[in-house]
Amino acid sequence: MNVGFDPKKYIDEQSKFILERVNNYDKLYLEFGGKLIGDKHAKRVLPGFDEDAKIKLLQKLKDNTEIIICVYAGDIERNKIRGDFGITYDMDVLRLIDDLRSYDLEVNSVVITRYNDQPATKVFINKLERRDIKVYTHSAIAGYPSDIDTIVSEDGYGKNPYIPTSKPIVVVTAPGPGSGKLATCLNQLYHEYRKGKITGYSKFETFPVWNVPLKHPLNIAYEAATVDLKDVNMMDYFHFEEYNEVAVNYNRDLEMFPVIKRIIEKITGKESVYQSPTDMGVNRVGFGITNDDVIKEASKQEIIRRCFTTECDFKKGLVDEEILNRMKLIMEELELKKEDRIPVIPAREYAEKLRETSKNNDVASVIAFQLPNGKVITGRASSLMDSCSAAILNSIKTLANISDEIYLLSPVILETIQNLKENDLHNKIIALNANEILIALSICAVTNPTAQLAFEKLSGLKGAQAHSTVMLNKDDEQTLKKLGIDVTCDPVYPSENLYYV
Known part of the structure; x- marks a missing residue:
C-alpha cells in the first residue's frame, strides 16, 4: 500500500x-x-x-x-x-x-x-x-x-x-x-x-x-464521517480577518x-x-503529510465506505433521510460512485450468478476481499458457514498457495461445533461465523501442517478491503475489524427474519 x-x-x-x-x-x-x-x-x-x-x-x-x-x-x-x-x-x-x-x-x-x-x-x-x-x-x-x-x-x-x-x-x-x-x-x-x-x-x-484546502478530499472525508452530526467544514473567518491567512475549521x-x-x-x-x-x-x-495524491485517493475511498455505512444505518432506522441525502451530496461533490470501491463489483457479480443458478429467489450472501496484493477473493454463505468465514478461508489459502480443493478444517470438528450450536445451545442459525471458523482453524492447525501454514497467513489479511452483498451481523463485522479488514455492505438484509439473522 x-x-x-x-x-x-x-x-x-x-x-x-x-x-x-x-x-x-x-x-x-x-x-x-x-x-x-x-x-x-x-x-x-x-x-x-x-x-x-x-x-x-x-x-x-x-x-x-x-x-x-x-x-x-x-x-x-x-x-x-x-x-x-x-x-x-x-x-x-x-x-x-x-x-x-x-x-x-x-x-x-x-x-x-x-x-x-x-x-x-x-x-x-x-x-x-x-x-x-x-x-x-x-x-x-x-x-x-x-x-x-x-x-x-x-x-x-x-x-x-x-x-x-x-x-x-x-x-x-x-x-x-x-x-x-x-x-x-x-x-x-x-x-x-x-x-x-x-x-x-x-x-x-x-x-x-x-x-489543507477546504475542499480537499481529506477534509470532505471528515464531513462524511460526521454526517450524522451535520458537521460542515468552513473557512475560519475569524482567523482570516485577524491574520489574513486561510484556515479550515467546522x-x-x-x-x-x-x-x-x-x-x-x-x-x-x-x-x-x-x-x-x-x-x-x-x-x-x-x-x-508527505504525498498529497496518496492522501486524496485514500480519502475518496473513505468517503465511499462512509456512504455504504450511512445507507445501512438508514435501512436499520438509525438515521433519517436528511442524513442519507447529505451523504449522497458529498459523493456527488467529488463525482464518486460506490462502484469505485474495487471489491463491490466482484461481490455483486458473484451474487447475481448464484441467484441465476438458484431454484429460489433468495438473497445471495457473498463477500469479496481485495487483498493487500490487489487480488480479489470471494466467499459465499452455505449451510456450513457464512460468507465471511468462506472468504477468510479462501483468502488465506490463496496467500499460502494451497489448492482450493484441499480442506483446511476437519469435517468432524465442524460437525461437532454445529451439533453443539443446534442441539445443546439451541441456536436457530447453525452456519459457523467467522469467529467460530477461526477457532476451528486454530485447533486444526495443531495437528494439520497445511492448516498451520494457512493459519500463519491470517496476518496477511491486514489492510484488505471487503464488500458484502448483505448487511453482516455484529460478530462477523467485529471479527473482520480485528483482522484489520475494512468492510462495507450493501443495504440489504440477509433474510426475511427480523431477529434470527
Missing part, C-alpha cells in the same frame, strides 16, 4: 507544539477530540498514520500528563453504542481506562456530565467507585451557553465540583462527541483562577485539517468561538490570547 504520511515527524512536531503551549501557563487543559486509541479513520485517510499516535504522543509526555474522562449521563441512559467497537459508552469508559493504564498513563477521574440522578448512571457510578476510581458529577447549567453571567458564577461553574489535578497537562477526553469535554475544561478554568493559578485551555482535534467550533472567547475572558479577567478557533487548536497533523 502506498504511504502518504510520516508518523514520526508528526509526533515530534505535535509534542513540541503542545509543550510550547504549556510553557505559557501553570497548567493547560487540553480537550482531546476523536479517538485517543485506535483512530481507524485517521489511519485510513492518512496512509502511514499510526492509529495509536495520540496515545503514544501522550506516553511521550506522561511525566507531565494526567487524564480526565467525560461521559454524558444521557448516553449511559439510552445505551448509546460506539459503532467501531460495538459497545456502549459506559463500557467504553472502562475499556479506555484499561488501555490508558496499559500505556502507564495516569487516569485522574471520570466526570459524569449533565447528571440528574439518572438510574442507570447511578449504577455505573457505583461500579466505578467500588473499583476505586474517582467520580465527579456535573449538572446542566441553566442558560448554557449563552447566559455568560450565570455560567461564570457561583450559580454556574461554581455549583459543579472542582477536580484536583497535579500535572501541568490535563487531557480531557471522552468516548464520543457531545460528552461535555469543553464544559469540563472551562469548569476547571473557573475554579483554577479562583485559586489564583494561571491556567490555559486548548483543543486537539485531528480533523478537519486546518492547513461550523460548531466557529459558532461557539465567540461564546467560548467571552467565557474565557470573563473567567480570566483579561482579553483572550485566542483570536480564532484555529488559534485555540494545537493540531499539527497536516505537517505529517
Whole structure:
C-alpha cells in the first residue's frame, strides 16, 4: 500500500507544539477530540498514520500528563453504542481506562456530565467507585451557553465540583462527541483562577485539517464521517480577518468561538490570547503529510465506505433521510460512485450468478476481499458457514498457495461445533461465523501442517478491503475489524427474519 504520511515527524512536531503551549501557563487543559486509541479513520485517510499516535504522543509526555474522562449521563441512559467497537459508552469508559493504564498513563477521574440522578448512571457510578476510581458529577447549567453571567458564577461553574489535578497537562477526553469535554475544561478554568493559578485551555482535534484546502478530499472525508452530526467544514473567518491567512475549521467550533472567547475572558479577567478557533487548536497533523495524491485517493475511498455505512444505518432506522441525502451530496461533490470501491463489483457479480443458478429467489450472501496484493477473493454463505468465514478461508489459502480443493478444517470438528450450536445451545442459525471458523482453524492447525501454514497467513489479511452483498451481523463485522479488514455492505438484509439473522 502506498504511504502518504510520516508518523514520526508528526509526533515530534505535535509534542513540541503542545509543550510550547504549556510553557505559557501553570497548567493547560487540553480537550482531546476523536479517538485517543485506535483512530481507524485517521489511519485510513492518512496512509502511514499510526492509529495509536495520540496515545503514544501522550506516553511521550506522561511525566507531565494526567487524564480526565467525560461521559454524558444521557448516553449511559439510552445505551448509546460506539459503532467501531460495538459497545456502549459506559463500557467504553472502562475499556479506555484499561488501555490508558496499559500505556502507564495516569487516569485522574471520570466526570459524569449533565447528571440528574439518572438510574442507570447511578449504577455505573457505583461500579466505578467500588473499583476505586474517582467520580465527579456535573449538572446542566441553566442558560448554557449563552447566559455568560450565570455560567461564570457561583450559580454556574461554581455549583459543579472542582477536580484536583497535579500535572501541568490535563487531557480531557471522552468516548464520543457531545460528552461535555469543553464544559469540563472551562469548569476547571473557573475554579483554577479562583485559586489564583494561571491556567490555559486548548483543543486537539485531528480533523478537519486546518492547513489543507477546504475542499480537499481529506477534509470532505471528515464531513462524511460526521454526517450524522451535520458537521460542515468552513473557512475560519475569524482567523482570516485577524491574520489574513486561510484556515479550515467546522461550523460548531466557529459558532461557539465567540461564546467560548467571552467565557474565557470573563473567567480570566483579561482579553483572550485566542483570536480564532484555529488559534485555540494545537493540531499539527497536516505537517505529517508527505504525498498529497496518496492522501486524496485514500480519502475518496473513505468517503465511499462512509456512504455504504450511512445507507445501512438508514435501512436499520438509525438515521433519517436528511442524513442519507447529505451523504449522497458529498459523493456527488467529488463525482464518486460506490462502484469505485474495487471489491463491490466482484461481490455483486458473484451474487447475481448464484441467484441465476438458484431454484429460489433468495438473497445471495457473498463477500469479496481485495487483498493487500490487489487480488480479489470471494466467499459465499452455505449451510456450513457464512460468507465471511468462506472468504477468510479462501483468502488465506490463496496467500499460502494451497489448492482450493484441499480442506483446511476437519469435517468432524465442524460437525461437532454445529451439533453443539443446534442441539445443546439451541441456536436457530447453525452456519459457523467467522469467529467460530477461526477457532476451528486454530485447533486444526495443531495437528494439520497445511492448516498451520494457512493459519500463519491470517496476518496477511491486514489492510484488505471487503464488500458484502448483505448487511453482516455484529460478530462477523467485529471479527473482520480485528483482522484489520475494512468492510462495507450493501443495504440489504440477509433474510426475511427480523431477529434470527
